Amino acid sequence: MNQLKQTRRYFFITGLIALLTAVVLLVANRQIMFSSLVKQETRANRDMAHIYNNALWENYYTFFQQADELSPEAIKSHPTTRKLDAEIHRMMQNTHVMRLKIYSTTGKTIYSTAFDQIGENAKDDPGFISAMNGEILSSLSLRDRREDSFEDEAGEHDFVTSYIPMKDTRTDKITGVVEVYTDVSDLVSQFSAVQRRISVFTIAGLSVLLFWVLFSIRRADLALRKQEIKAKEHKEHVLELLQHAYHDSLTGLPNRKSFKTHMADAVVRASRTKSNLAVFFLDLDGFKLVNDSMGHAQGDEVLRLVAKRLQGCIRESDTLFRMGGDEFCIVHEHLVDKHDAIPLIRRIHGIMAEPFEIGQQMAMLGVSIGVAIYPHDSTDPEILLRDADAAMYAAKEAGRNQYSFFSQDMNERAMRQLNFESSLLQALDNSEFVLHYQPRIEVKHPDRVAGVEALIRWQQRDGTIVAPNDFIPVLERTGLIIQVGEWVLTEACRQNKVWQEQGLPPVRVSVNISFVQFQSGELVGTVRKALSASGLEPRYLELELTESILIDASDSNREILNDLKALGISIAIDDFGTGYSSLGYLKSFPIDYIKIDRSFISDLPADSRDAAITRAIASMAQELGIELVAEGVETQANLNFLTGQNCQELQGFFISHPLPANEMSSYLSRLKETV
Template sequence: MSTFPPLPGYTLFPPAEGVRAVREGPDPAELALRESEAYFRSLVENARDVIHVINADGTTRYITPSVRHLLGYAPEELIGGTALDLVHPDDREEATAALRLDRYAPGAGRGLEFRMGHRDGSWRIFEGVGTNLIDDPTVRGVIVNARDITGRKRAEEETARLASFPRGTPSPILECDATGAIRYANPAAEHAMRELGVDSARLLLPEDHPRIVRRALESGAGVRDVEVGVGGRVLAWLYHPQPALGAVHLFGEDVTERKQAAARLFHDAMHDALTGLPNRPFFMQRLTAALVRHERGETTAPAVLFLDLDRFKVVNDSLGHHVGDELLVAVAERLRGCVREQDTVARFGGDEFAVLMEELEGPACAARVAERIAVAVAAPVNLSGYEVFTGASVGIALANGARDRPEYLLRNADMAMYRAKGAGGARYELFDRAMHAQALARLQMETDLRRALGRGEFILHYQPIIALSSGRIIGVEALCRWQHPQQGLIAPGDFIATAEETGVIVPLGEWVLEEACARLAEWRREFAHARIAMSVNLSARQFAHAGLVSHIRGTLAASGLNPRHLKLELTESVLVEGGGSAGALLGELKALGIDLQLDDFGTGYSSLAYLHRFPIAALKIDRSFVSGMEADNAAAQLVRTIVGMARGLRLRVTAEGVETAAQLAQVRDAGCDFAQGFLISPPLDAPSMRALLAADPRWR
């Protein structure tokens, strides 16, 4: 048992040696002293605070029994030890300074907060005041009265912590300790738990929540946008470290609608709005990934099928864009039905589609799919009351090495598709290296074409047209030739299609018209007897050019040529591609006084309809019919039928491609008005044509 020190104002004397205590009766003064001592002892030993008597050397002389309850130690374990042994290391320096000050300043000292260690390893917070009674002979020490304020401090911290959270916020807020254990959840978090059907706030957090908490506390930086899917919703958490509290505050937000909106935007950005198919960017991503897998040896060579619808423009222009859109949707569905689930079908825009196929056994597998596509697309489809037919030209390209790039593979499939379309359409072609070489040659031709006009490399040749009634020349057809500096004279069949595709045909056609009109005006002035006209071909690109009529008007004015002496030849394909505006444009040309002729009659789509709808003055029977007249009575009968029909429509008829005397006699007998061909004369350069006009020959 600890020895209670003498109370101030009292001196306790032990019994003197050899003196026998003799008590004859209670001494009133002694009784009062004992009662007072017992009273104060009871107060001290039953105090809830710790009363600590510290010797001048800093050791503990006495400590109240309350230390057992507050810190888990028996008083006798602490008496004789250093008084500050239980003080937290971080608080020890300040406590030592306070005790030192108390030793040298008599009376009550200043208050101090400090932590003391409990036997169980925890720390308790105390508020203490020291009183220096070292000079008091009855005490000779510093009395420290320490009160446990742990509960109060925790309450203050809790109040401060709760005050740091926004009030009334609809967003979930949590507080976690350094281990990730949840210490607090605000009402919004509890509401979210009920709404999402979970019984623990931990279920609102990611699986690696403890790791994120440690990361936030160690770095001192917040961790943003930690997303968790719960009950069909998406919560995004912000981890905000609170080092002073040894905690992390989590601020949650329901981002479900935002994620759904972002997903819709991404889907729309990667898909075609009309058909719902992936678009070009999506397809290229898939193709890039497929080539990477192939390069790693994970898959066989992927294949790209590139397809373009045949005659789609005819449908669009004749039946309207809404029917064209319906056709595209129908084609998309048919394409889906032709491929496997893992294949990618995409629409690139317009009437272009692409298919990506992986894990193929070889080119034959891709070819079989292309055949299925061709058959499926060719089947008629009923759209808005119309039975519509179309076809698909398909190009196939297979990856063949580690150096394949997505754009190259797509380019190769595109080249193969154009080969299929050039062969008549409704078929497929497999890419080969020769196509690439041809494409490079075509590219070089495009470059040379663009330069040729400025360099004056084009010339005109003229083929005479005779009247079968008189045998005299009544007109010439202007035919363009390219005098290439390296390749020599290039016929129109070798470059006109490229000029049409590149748009060079427009300025080239304008030059042809200007040169032909100027030349004819010159010849008519020189040869009064030569009552001839000039025939000039118009391509589809020229016909669609907005400035066509104004340019023709200006050219006629500049040359002084009478519009009646200019004949414009158009093929049926030009009228088809001209769509609904073709009739109005032909009307403008007719109003200028120009004769319009339908070239290559009989090889197009629906010639009779065009003869009825448009202001055509003449037609030219295609050379394929004329060349067959000698050996095929059916061909001869067909020519006579065409002439008879033209007579009924008051149209003049020219027979093209007359190469033999027999053919000349046959077309004359069939009733044709005019003829041209190599029998009469091949195309001639300007000087030779001038000489022929001067000779004024006759053909019988």
């Protein structure tokens, strides 16, 4: 009897332990699922808040500042509040966001999708305090566990609440807090259903219970993974254009634009840890021969293979960049001294010594490497890059496929650069600059020239033609771009007027304006002077600006553009899609034309991503009423694809190479009809 009692007690205790274990597992599973849910939704809310911040900052910053001083009723009745409310509700469409609040830095609710909450103060709210300190705080609110009540439909939902800092897009300063409510009722319902099934099967025994616990965890994990995949796809869609701006389209590596930002951060890390870092400048030896003999397509494939090999021999803490052409850079961090860079140099030479197999052909390449060391050679990222470049040329001069550390006696190249700059200083006085003109035709009327782009060339006394990419950066660095830019404007206007006086059909002439020119404060006066001196009507002049100029939607930039438009000229965005992807300037500034960058055009229509981006830009331009120009049209396939899009004008080698002024005159005279 005692033995039976003991047996019963054993099974009772065992069953109780099993039951308690199952309960603990159920509770733990519930907490894990909800914790994962909160983390996932926090990331989604953060990304959504960043989108709101980028979209609303420029247009509503002033109102947000004013609203902090207004009464709740004044805020609710303010016209800007209604406009803001409409724009936010539009952005909330097709998302899980069910409510959104914006707090000022004092904690005042200056906007809420529930208007009755405008004016409330949340300065003591832990979420608000956390966000003002730069931290995101999120919590899950279940409808059956809330003590507070909601007067609207939110009371019938489970949701995740996130407090997210709102930052100035230019200074990164916290200017307020966004509180986002995300509806997670469906996921909570799924989790609850799983919990009920587990409870039922617990009665059947521990083995069945454990099976269903594992099964439910798997189901919850799949649900969260699906949610994560959706969030990732959304984020990738938003950042796709940014990828093109800061990454090389051929290799996928960070490009020259990314280098400057990355180096600034790397220098800060090296300074903080008292360590060295090395900048490697790599130039392929023999690539031109491969490119010329095998063709550009195979040359591009070689560059992709080179990038893959280089990426495979660096550490996670190192970063590889493609600087353009066959040039690459590596930022090699956490070094004790320069000798720590030698193992990586040997690995690079080792992997580059292996032949490259391209189809049925084999290619052999070498690589010349120049190395500059922080802080020994310089603490300035730009000087380190220049020093690494100089060391690379020293390696080439030593016989190619070599490496060289920068040393101060490498001044010969620096002297050559100084002589180059000196010659450039005299080029304007010696009338060595000339303009070539590349026509833009209308898509609907291919025999009609809509305009011509003025392109500067430097023809030295010995007849050598220096490519613009070699001397324009020097002009900008030395400030000579102001004088040369004024000459280009004056000459382009003069030549266009000459064509008109010769009886040739009038066309627009477009002139590229650099960032330095735009910021000089003299641009409006220079344009006015060029038009006056030439007698050219303003409607026949167009200025091409880059996105980097327009990204700063400051009052001063807006005033410059408005003053230029007041003269009667046209304004175009050049190389569209390659700059910072804030599209707010398209509605903030008086833009007449968008020129799609040639990097999106060259592989059309074969490259589906380029085709999708081109269609998207064309659709956007049509909706905004902005004329679209495609540059870099080099094949019939390019032209055929663009003809079917909302593209008004085409430019590129397939239509015509840039021509000297006299040849451009002949080109215009041969056409049957022009604008």
